[in-house]
Amino acid sequence: MFKPNRTAMKLKTLTKSLIAMKKDQNENARKKQHVCAPCFYLHRPMKVGMQAFTTSECDLCFTPSTYPSSVVDKICLGCAEKRDLCAHCGDDLKAIEKQVSVLCNEIII
Numbered sequence: 001m002f003k004p005n006r007t008a009m010k011l012k013t014l015t016k017s018l019i020a021m022k023k024d025q026n027e028n029a030r031k032k033q034h035v036c037a038p039c040f041y042l043h044r045p046m047k048v049g050m051q052a053f054t055t056s057e058c059d060l061c062f063t064p065s066t067y068p069s070s071v072v073d074k075i076c077l078g079c080a081e082k083r084d085l086c087a088h089c090g091d092d093l094k095a096i097e098k099q100v101s102v103l104c105n106e107i108i109i
């Protein structure tokens with residue numbers, strides 16, 4: 001009996017996500033959400049698993065926001081846009097993009 005290897009499956013998912021990150025085909029949607037590429041393609045699941053709404057406060061202005069899953073963003077869209085930060089991880093968007101482009105050059109598809 002063939003048993004699917006969980007590690008191999010995880011690796012497959014990770015590879016797919018990395019390729020998606022390199023291609024950045026959802027750039028427009030990603031920019032609209034003000035989220036960096038690693039967060040968008042690697043950390044935030046594309047499909048919503050459980051329909052449980054979660055409320056979380058923005059790390060900077062403490063405005064509560066409601067999210068359609070248990071995946072919440074660190075800062076609100078307003079603060080992310082104002083300071084050019086990733087809404088999900090709260091890091092400097094330009095610095096991350098630079099790092100990503102360097103790393104992506106090492107990934108040969």
Ligand SMILES: [Zn+2]
Binds near residue numbers: 077
């Ligand atoms: Zn905020």
Ligand SMILES: [Zn+2]
Binds near residue numbers: 036038086087089
């Ligand atoms: Zn991020």
